[in-house]
Amino acid sequence: MTPQEMVERALELSRNDGCVVLVDEGSTANLRFAGNTLTTNGVARSARLTVISIAGQGVGVVSRAAVRDEQLADVVAAADAAARDAQPAEDARPLVEAGPASPHWGEDVRPTDIGVFEGFAPALGEAFSAAEAGGRKLYGFAEHSLTSTFLGTSTGVRLRHDQPTGRLELNAKSGDLKRSAWTGVSTQDFTDVDVAALGNSLAQRLEWAKTRVDLPAGRYETLLPPSAVADLMIYMFWSSGARDALDGRSVFAKPGGGTRVGEQLATLPVSLSSDPGAAGIACAPFVTAHASGRESSVFDNGLPLGRTDWIKDGRLEALLQTRYSAELSGLPVTPGIDNLIMSGPAGGPSPSLEEMIASTRRGLLVTCLWYIREVDPQTLLLTGLTRDGVYLVEHGEVVGEVNNFRFNESPVDLLGRLTEVGASAQTLPREWNDYFQRTIMPPVRVPDFNMSTVSQAS
Amino acid sequence: MRQIDPDFLELPLRQLADAALQRARELGAQHADFRLERVRAETLSLYDTRLEGAMDADDLGYAVRVVKDGTWGFAAGIHLTPEAAAVVAEQAVRVAEVSAPINREPIELAAEPVHADAVWVSAYDVDPFEVPAADKVGLLAEWSAGLLKGADHVSARLLQVKEQKFYADTAGTVTTQQRVRVHPKLNAMKATESGFDDMSTIAPPVGRGYEYLTGTGWDWQGELARLPELLAEKLAAPSVEAGDYDLVIDPSNLWLTIHESIGHATELDRALGYEAAYAGTSFATFDQLGELVYGSPVMNVTGDRTVEHGLATVGFDDEGVQGQSFDIVKDGILVGYQLDRRMALMKGLGRSNGCAFADSPGHMPIQRMANVSLAAAPGGPSTEELIAGVERGIYIVGDKSWSIDMQRYNFQFTGQRAYKISHGKLDGQVRDFAYQATTTDFWQSMEAVGGPQTYVLGGAFNCGKGQPGQVAPVSHGCPAALFRGVRILNTVQEGGK
Numbered sequence: 001m002t003p004q005e006m007v008e009r010a011l012e013l014s015r016n017d018g019c020v021v022l023v024d025e026g027s028t029a030n031l032r033f034a035g036n037t038l039t040t041n042g043v044a045r046s047a048r049l050t051v052i053s054i055a056g057q058g059v060g061v062v063s064r065a066a067v068r069d070e071q072l073a074d075v076v077a078a079a080d081a082a083a084r085d086a087q088p089a090e091d092a093r094p095l096v097e098a099g100p101a102s103p104h105w106g107e108d109v110r111p112t113d114i115g116v117f118e119g120f121a122p123a124l125g126e127a128f129s130a131a132e133a134g135g136r137k138l139y140g141f142a143e144h145s146l147t148s149t150f151l152g153t154s155t156g157v158r159l160r161h162d163q164p165t166g167r168l169e170l171n172a173k174s175g176d177l178k179r180s181a182w183t184g185v186s187t188q189d190f191t192d193v194d195v196a197a198l199g200n201s202l203a204q205r206l207e208w209a210k211t212r213v214d215l216p217a218g219r220y221e222t223l224l225p226p227s228a229v230a231d232l233m234i235y236m237f238w239s240s241g242a243r244d245a246l247d248g249r250s251v252f253a254k255p256g257g258g259t260r261v262g263e264q265l266a267t268l269p270v271s272l273s274s275d276p277g278a279a280g281i282a283c284a285p286f287v288t289a290h291a292s293g294r295e296s297s298v299f300d301n302g303l304p305l306g307r308t309d310w311i312k313d314g315r316l317e318a319l320l321q322t323r324y325s326a327e328l329s330g331l332p333v334t335p336g337i338d339n340l341i342m343s344g345p346a347g348g349p350s351p352s353l354e355e356m357i358a359s360t361r362r363g364l365l366v367t368c369l370w371y372i373r374e375v376d377p378q379t380l381l382l383t384g385l386t387r388d389g390v391y392l393v394e395h396g397e398v399v400g401e402v403n404n405f406r407f408n409e410s411p412v413d414l415l416g417r418l419t420e421v422g423a424s425a426q427t428l429p430r431e432w433n434d435y436f437q438r439t440i441m442p443p444v445r446v447p448d449f450n451m452s453t454v455s456q457a458s
Numbered sequence: 459m460r461q462i463d464p465d466f467l468e469l470p471l472r473q474l475a476d477a478a479l480q481r482a483r484e485l486g487a488q489h490a491d492f493r494l495e496r497v498r499a500e501t502l503s504l505y506d507t508r509l510e511g512a513m514d515a516d517d518l519g520y521a522v523r524v525v526k527d528g529t530w531g532f533a534a535g536i537h538l539t540p541e542a543a544a545v546v547a548e549q550a551v552r553v554a555e556v557s558a559p560i561n562r563e564p565i566e567l568a569a570e571p572v573h574a575d576a577v578w579v580s581a582y583d584v585d586p587f588e589v590p591a592a593d594k595v596g597l598l599a600e601w602s603a604g605l606l607k608g609a610d611h612v613s614a615r616l617l618q619v620k621e622q623k624f625y626a627d628t629a630g631t632v633t634t635q636q637r638v639r640v641h642p643k644l645n646a647m648k649a650t651e652s653g654f655d656d657m658s659t660i661a662p663p664v665g666r667g668y669e670y671l672t673g674t675g676w677d678w679q680g681e682l683a684r685l686p687e688l689l690a691e692k693l694a695a696p697s698v699e700a701g702d703y704d705l706v707i708d709p710s711n712l713w714l715t716i717h718e719s720i721g722h723a724t725e726l727d728r729a730l731g732y733e734a735a736y737a738g739t740s741f742a743t744f745d746q747l748g749e750l751v752y753g754s755p756v757m758n759v760t761g762d763r764t765v766e767h768g769l770a771t772v773g774f775d776d777e778g779v780q781g782q783s784f785d786i787v788k789d790g791i792l793v794g795y796q797l798d799r800r801m802a803l804m805k806g807l808g809r810s811n812g813c814a815f816a817d818s819p820g821h822m823p824i825q826r827m828a829n830v831s832l833a834a835a836p837g838g839p840s841t842e843e844l845i846a847g848v849e850r851g852i853y854i855v856g857d858k859s860w861s862i863d864m865q866r867y868n869f870q871f872t873g874q875r876a877y878k879i880s881h882g883k884l885d886g887q888v889r890d891f892a893y894q895a896t897t898t899d900f901w902q903s904m905e906a907v908g909g910p911q912t913y914v915l916g917g918a919f920n921c922g923k924g925q926p927g928q929v930a931p932v933s934h935g936c937p938a939a940l941f942r943g944v945r946i947l948n949t950v951q952e953g954g955k
Binding site: 028029030031032033034035036037038039040041042043044045046047048050059060061062063064065066068078082085086087089090113114115117118121122124125128137139140141143169170171173177180182247248249253290291292293294370371372373374375376378379381383384385387404406408409410413434450452453454455456457458 | 501503505508509510511512513514515516517518519521529530531532533534535536537538549552553554556557559560561562563590591592595610611647649653654655656731732733734735736738739741820821822824859860861862863864865866867868870872890892894896924925926927947949950952953954955
């Protein structure tokens with residue numbers, strides 16, 4: 001049975017008031033390496049059927065992998081029964097009405113396979129040789145995946161989204177493992193990945209690191225590159241649920257009740273938005289919700305998604321909303337979207353990171369942030385570490401590598417302290433790229449980043 | 459003792475394995491293993507007594523892993539026919555061939571006795587998937603309603619997992635296993651004029667069945683009854699004064715510090731650099747085995763895959779190695795690592811101690827954590843006796859925020875609640891605390907460990923590692939313990955306020 005046939009058949013089999021069916025077909029291929037050699041690899045296929053049955057205001061969700069044709073009726077019956085037994089769902093709303101079906105709804109799924117690396121793997125092998133000749137070691141991970149999601153509802157919605165995702169993380173270390181540098185790229189199919197060039201840029205950073213400067217903990221003027229900015233903004237994005245704000249349990253809660261929507265968060269007119277159609281980081285243009293939660297509702301499946309401004313000119317414009325939470329808050333329906341774009345002042349200067357380094361009298365240049373965790377939800381204080389290269393910049397030039405630090409900072413507070421925002425570009429978040437890959441971010445300058453303590457890690 | 463579910467045994471386990479292993483042999487694989495898994499997970503979430511989300515999901519599929527000409531090849535499939543299994547074996551061999559240009563270390567595996575037709579089931583009484591969802595929601599709603607009397611909002615969540623695995627390899631090992639785990643957790647939140655705070659239950663996740671919610675293994679009524687009062691005290695508590703303190707750490711907090719600063723640091727794949735680009739490496743490098751002073755002489759740590767109700771407890775790992783117990787730190791000295799078959803042979807350590815695990819049929823097994831536990835002192839002190847030995851200190855209960863660097867040196871943890879200790883007695887809660895230290899400094903500052911009466915098996919369902927990312931359940935047992943002179947931060951001051 002094809003995914004499309006499975007959607008139709010499941011909808012036919014449901015005996016309740018309404019039904020939503022999601023079929024996700026996935027394929028992945030990956031290579032992992034360390035110390036200039038392969039460590040693990042693999043290809044995998046997956047297929048998942050999720051049936052969301054609605055009986056009155058009750059919902060039953062049953063999700064099964066690798067469902068065989070003869071099992072389909074049992075899965076639907078289980079979801080129907082669960083819905084009939086369920087308490088009324090507080091987010092219950094009429095299912096989304098049908099618009100035009102996706103034009104490619106009926107096309108076959110074309111999975112990825114290990115062949116996607118046929119050109120890349122030999123190039124990586126050559127990069128290993130070059131690294132070995134230079135006394136360096138390469139570590140990293142290359143993954144390509146393709147997920148096709150088919151959404152059908154009893155109200156006639158028939159939508160499909162094919163999401164290719166490719167990423168390469170490359171980490172170079174000196175032979176004694178004392179110096180480390182990292183870079184990451186997103187790619188559609190690995191044909192555009194220049195491993196040799198990436199390896200060379202890491203080799204240059206390892207050269208920078210040959211001069212070592214030990215600095216104590218403290219507040220430093222700090223340049224955060226796009227990847228580090230992405231990791232901080234993604235955490236803030238994930239913490240921007242309207243319901244938590246309304247319940248007074250997040251940094252976006254207004255003291256005394258309500259949300260902080262409309263409040264000026266940033267001194268500089270920075271903007272944060274999502275756009276399913278953004279070039280290079282396109283994502284699903286409609287809601288897919290396999291289960292209800294604080295920021296998602298199964299009843300919203302199929303809602304169209306468009307460009308959404310979360311912060312505009314420094315002002316908080318929107319929080320993550322379902323139709324249910326939008327009614328509670330009296331704000332527009334703004335569901336989550338799978339990409340994130342940050343930009344500086346429209347029409348203003350947008351220097352490159354190199355230009356920002358050149359205009360720095362004395363400051364730190366971070367490569368990336370790691371192990372970011374929430375310390376205090378009230379302020380969204382986060383802790384984490386720098387890794388794979390913190391460099392001291394003096395009089396516009398990198399003069400050496402500094403020890404790593406543990407930081408304690410809130411991304412919301414940081415927005416109010418930015419003194420410079422550079423040119424935005426597509427970047428791979430270092431910490432969160434397992435869950436969130438599609439970002440366009442700028443480098444930023446923070447005058448007083450809180451490096452709380454020194455980390456001995458290298 | 460429970461039996462493996464008949465509907466799992468009815469799957470064509472051996473036919474698929476035979477077809478895959480035979481095809482791998484025909485294509486020249488030196489080693490091949492086949493693993494079929496069904497992992498069922500149900501999540502129930504309530505908010506203010508109302509059902510917020512429910513999901514009953516499973517994952518079913520199988521994997522073939524080969525060593526072909528000294529290179530790994532791995533492929534996973536979902537179609538349960540012998541023909542499809544043979545194709546997946548072909549794909550695994552193809553993956554090995556494409557990967558060969560980047561492999562410079564031939565793969566060889568440590569020997570393991572053949573375990574023919576071995577069966578293992580974890581220790582539990584009531585299969586949570588045999589309890590109607592409405593009953594489970596009803597119990598969580600009842601508990602939530604009780605907490606709501608002293609809170610503004612209450613969230614409740616119940617995670618339940620049943621994991622079934624069939625494994626066969628070309629050496630002749632065939633194992634079939636089933637294990638169950640549950641994690642109920644409730645959180646109460648309350649706001650005041652000065653802000654908000656919350657408190658969660660400290661009951662650990664366990665390798666038990668639904669009986670864990672109905673009186674076996676944890677006093678839920680007792681903990682839930684105390685929580686509103688504890689939260690009220692926390693909201694009224696003064697902000698901690700930053701500085702160095704002696705700490706008495708409850709097992710409900712210390713398990714996570716063990717996990718991050720010992721568990722991960724003694725994974726040999728990390729020490730050898732295989733995780734260097736992602737989770738990181740370890741300060742506990744292999745050349746220091748037998749010499750590194752990890753902690754004080756009262757520090758004794760084991761890795762274990764056999765303890766009853768442990769989340770990492772198995773009969774056999776995902777390379778067919780029998781579950782074992784082994785020393786990691788003895789009298790404060792690093793004496794062992796967690797291993798898989800490849801690393802055990804490569805480093806001349808003999809037999810693997812059985813720490814290979816894959817979290818799904820679609821993922822390749824990697825070295826994952828055993829139940830890494832700190833031993834109690836036979837006849838050792840109670841928590842009250844540990845506190846009595848502190849002039850100026852902090853007693854920390856329950857885990858909350860955690861972060862550690864990529865070599866496992868520098869860490870920072872918070873907790874659910876903390877009490878000031880003055881002159882050997884608890885002196886009320888304090889807020890806004892975090893403790894920050896370097897791993898070996900911290901463990902070398904451990905002056906005493908509590909007795910067996912303070913020992914609790916904590917843990918988590920969601921330890922992350924590897925690329926593609928995998929999650930693993932793991933338990934950590936420990937007693938209460940006393941540490942001297944640890945840095946306490948005030949998190950409000952850290953935020954620049």
